[in-house]
Amino acid sequence: MAEALAVVGIVSSIIQVVEFSAKVADRLNDFASSVGEIPKAFRHIQTELPLIIDSFRRIQSQAESGSVEVATTNAVWPVLKDCQRETIRLQNILDKTIPSVGDSSWERRKKAFLSLGKDKDVEEIAESLSRYVRVLTLHQAIEGSKPERQPPPSYEQLKPLYLTLIPFDRNPHFVDREDVFKQIDEAFKVKKGSQPKAALFGLGGIGKSQIALEYCFRRKEKDPECSVFWVHAATLARFEETYKRIATECGIIGQEEEAQVDATLLIQNWLESRHEGHWLMVVDNIDDAEVFFKEPLTNGKTVAQCIPRTGKGSLLFTTRSRDIAVDLILPAKPIPVPMLTKSEGAELLRSRLPGDHSEQHIVELLEELEYIPLAITQAAAFMFKRRRTIPQYLELYRKSDSARVRMLSYEFSDHGRQYNSMESVAKTWSISFESIRRGNPRSADLLSLMCYFDRHAIPAALLTSEDEDEWDFEDAVAVLCAFCLIESDETGSSFDMHTLVQLATKLWLIDEKKGEEDKWAFEALQSLARNFPAPLHHTTPEYWQLGRDFLPHAQLILAHSFKSQRDEIELARATLLFSVSRYLHWRGAVMDSKAKNEESLAIRERILGEKHPDTLRTMGQLAWMYPWISMEQEGVDLGLRCLTLRREVLGTDHPETIDGLSDLAMAYQQQNKLQISEEMQRQAYEASQRVNGSEHLDTLNCLSHLASVLDDMGRYNEAEAALRKVVRIKTRVLGEESSSILSELHNLAFILQHQDKFEESEEVYRRTLTLKTKIYGKTHVETLTTLTNLVLLLREQMKFSEIEELSGWFSGEAAMVQEKDNPRLRNVMWTLRRFSIRPPGDEASESSDSGYSDYENDDELALISEEKEFIEESRREESHSHVFGVA
Structure with a gap:
């Protein structure tokens, strides 16, 4: 048996060397016939190659007839490998020095010049080939003198029938994913002669491998004569190890020959040309494009080049990356693996966690775990081992982010993961994170940044910098989308993230990128402080849209506890608090607005001092807010202080000083000190006219506030005239639907009502x-x-x-x-x-x-x-x- 296996191995290798050598010889002959003569070194090669081809064909014939001893086969192996190496070397030289059909005259002259420097290399190859010819000729003479013997069992006789080489048993807890199975069957319906191929892609832990495993058993039940093979493709070593195992189990090589024989090419050749009947191969965990498509195996080929291609064999790939899935089966469409449905999730949980559980508790748990199979299995394992109920698990899980992170890191033994027996959600996704970091560091940076925003509708504007290349950003985002870690809206302007992915990313930063938690949280804080709409005297549609888009993210990062309390962090917080405070006031959440403004002011006073312009802006905004929440005296006191400081620091005629004067007048109005308010408001209006111009919005706002004071004083005609002037100018400058006009229209109606002009x-x-x-x-x-x-x-x-x-x-x-x-x-x-x-x-x-x-x-x-x-x-x-x- 061992002798027969050795023969099979050498026959397969001879076929490859002969085919390659014949192509090189044909190319030399074509060149010689087109130019009449070739360089001397190449003429030598042209003579030796046919002899080598003929010798190997003789050895192949003797091997197939059973007249070659194992010892002879072992002796021929080194010669075979050396010939293959020298022929490949020769091919590389020919590509650079021998003109091809269609080459221009300039290209021909260039190659002719280059050939002058290759004579020495070609001579070395020719001498090596001459030695191999002598060895092979001697072998032929010896083998020809031996008596004939009975042929060994044929290759087909050695082949086991209807193989099933899957390293896992059937998963008893598998829940039906019928829609996915239908898509696989549909993908396998191809024209006769074409190879059936399908690729499953999805988030780590979503169940791709489990679906592929179940499909294998269903395929075997439906078609018992179909051979099934399972190949691991996460690393080069795992791939080669799997192919060797298949070669050994199928009797193609013996265990003692594993180190000497290239099992990868043997299996590829066997499945492409010698395996009888149909077969299905699952190529699992193709998560690194570099490993699969570019990095060489020990035989010099890539993993992709060693996947058998034949119409009688079906291929089912699994990968976390949609991009890889597309490359694997182009132009066909890959199959996304979705989250479990509510019924599927409940079925999986009940199968893993026996006992009576209320439907409400099950649904609550599934929603927390986002219907991800691995997370559900992990939670069930935790509860089963710790003897916890679902409500007890939920109570622990909901305590804090740190509690969730610890529970996501809980390791358990999962079905179908024998090479990594202890599993966890965090560990599974860390594989994706590391793969992304190696392939596209910018993608890893984006993922790290995004985990500190709210998971819903993360605006692209918060993720980019002014000097960033648009294509680089889109490429980085595409990688994260391909790995199903984020989802993009149709326009690519905002992104969603799974809660569990955010938590796992934070854990990855803590464990693998120590010290970077604050770094990325600070990046998120700075981005929001930079992009959140700054306080305005009048709003715009863009202001409202940006405020709505950014507020959830701002609230989240403001609640984050930084390990460091550096001044730069605190000042970024103060900037964001200041902007968010004004937006919340516009929305009517005045108490929350007040609290954030007060916190911003405390930070800026402590770090910048009370006379810094940023401090004065925060102080002025707070003084403006107080009267509207029944804090009239606080508004007057803070307004006086702010106005005094602005006059000292900025000067009397600075626009912000004039604003402060108008705000203080409004505070006095709330206290019903109308004479003081009128006098100050007139001063502010006149100063703004002088500094800003009569149609500036700040000037018109001062006039509007003056009209309000006159109305409170019962001077309705003056108030109406002033307000109509404001409405007229703002309508002309801003348009009728500007938000800045709305308060003026309302107050105009109010003044008209006081004058019993009810209809108008x-x-x-x-x-x-x-x-x-x-x-x-x-x-x-x-x-x-x-x-x-x-x-x-x-x-x-x-x-x-x-x-x-x-x-x-x-x-x-x-x-x-x-x-x-x-x-x-x-x-x-x-x-x-x-x-x-x-x-x-x-x-x-x-x-x-x-x-x-x-x-x-x-x-x-x-x-x-x-x-x-x-x-x-x-x-x-x-x-x-x-x-x-x-x-």
Whole structure:
């Protein structure tokens, strides 16, 4: 048997050497016939090659007839290998020095010149070939003198029938992935003569290998005569080891010959030309393109070149990378392996964790683990070994990110992973991370950065720098998408990440890239501080869009605990806090806005000092906010301090100093110190006209605030004239739908209402309500403020049917607005709920003065009268739309 195996090995190698040598000889002959004569060294080669080819063919014939001893075969092996090496060397020289068909005259002269320097190398090859011819001739003479013997068993007789060489048993816990199996079967339907191929790709731990394993057993059940082979392709060593095992198990080589024989080429040749019947080969874990397509095996070929290509053999590849999957089976489409469905996840968990479990607890766990099979299996192993219930596991898992990270690192023995018996989600994904880091370091950097943002809708703007090459960024992102670690939207402008991937990336940074957690968290913080929209005196559609896109990421990084408390980190935090504070104020979350502004101010005062321009901006913004949350005196005190410092540092006529003067005037207005407020607001308006110009937005805002003070003083005509001027100029400069005009329109309606110009006031309120709804949405505090005033105006005119038409507005969406963070919003909603209810009875009997005459008893009427006084008192505070005032 060993003798027969050795014969099979040498026959296969001879075939390869003869075919290659014949091609080289043909090329020399073609060249000689075209030019009439070739260099002397090449003529020598032209003579020796046919002799070598003939000798090897004789040895092949003797081997196949069974007349070659094992000892003789072993002696011929070194000659065979040397001939192969020298022939390859010769081929390389020919490529550089012998003209090809189609070469230009210049290329021919160039190669002729190069050939002059190759004579010595060609002579060395010719001498070597001459020696091999003498050895082979001697071998022929010796073998020819031996008596004939009976041939050994044929190659086909040695071949085992219907092989199944899979290193794993069937997984008893496998849950059906019928859709994937159907796609594999469909991919294998090809034209006769073409090779059936399919490639599964997906996130590490998603179940690609388990699907391939189950497919093998199903294929064997359906077609018992189909041979099945499993090949590991993660590394070159694993690939060669698997091929040797197949060669040994199939009886193609003996164990004692493994070190001497190139099993890789033997198996490839056997499956392509000598294996009887159909076969299926799974090539598992092709996760490194360099390893599979470029790095050489011991025989000089790549793994890709050693995959058998024949119409009677099917190939099923598994890889984490979609790009690799595409390259493997182009032009066919690779098959993505999705997350488990809810029913599949529940089935897997119940099979791994026996016992009674509530459906609700199972669904909660599956959602936390994002329906990833490996994560579910890992959790089940943890609970089974630690004797924990699902609620107990969830309680541990939800404690903190560090708890989640530890549980993702929990190692267990997973089916079908005998070469790496202890597994974990973190370990599985670290393989992807390392592969990415080796292949595209920029991709690894992006992944490290992204794990410190919110996992949903990460804007591309937060991931790039001004000097970054667009193509480099797109390539880096494409790698992460190919490995299914992130998902891109259709435009490539934002990305989603799995929560578990974020946690595993952080763990990888902690374990493998020690000291880099703060580095990437700081990168994320700096990016947000740089890109979050800076505070504006008036907003734009772009401001609102960027604020919405960036806020979740800003909130997350602001909650991050840095190990270091360096000043540069703290100052970046202060910048982001400052910008986020203003955006939150625009949204109506005024208490959260105040807290962030105060934190920003504390940082900047401590590090930069109170006179630094950044500190003064933060101080001014906070002073501007205080009056709107019933902190009038705090607003005046901080405003005075800020104004004094700005005059000292920036000068009296600096735009920010003028802003501070206008803000302080507004604070006095909230305290009802109207004379002081009017005087200061006029000073601010005149200074802004002088410094900024009469149509500058800051100047118009000062005039708007002056109109508000005049309205509070009962000087309605002056207030109306000033406000109409503001609306007219802003409409001309900015357009009617600019957000900067909305507060002016609202306040104009309010002033008209004071003058009993109800019809025009109602028209302006409705117009403002429409615009605010379009720009802010139905539930924003500014929209609801205008809605409140409109409802009160309609009630004052006893237009209850029109109020009913608006009732859906505040009973539906608006009723769900979070009011706890906004005292102003609480008052608005309270007013809406109390005064929007239509009184029972006949509308005609109602008085325009009270609107409460149909309540059922005097106690309720007295209560309503008190409420009316409160509302009328607070109405002046709440009715002025203020969001776009000067800050």
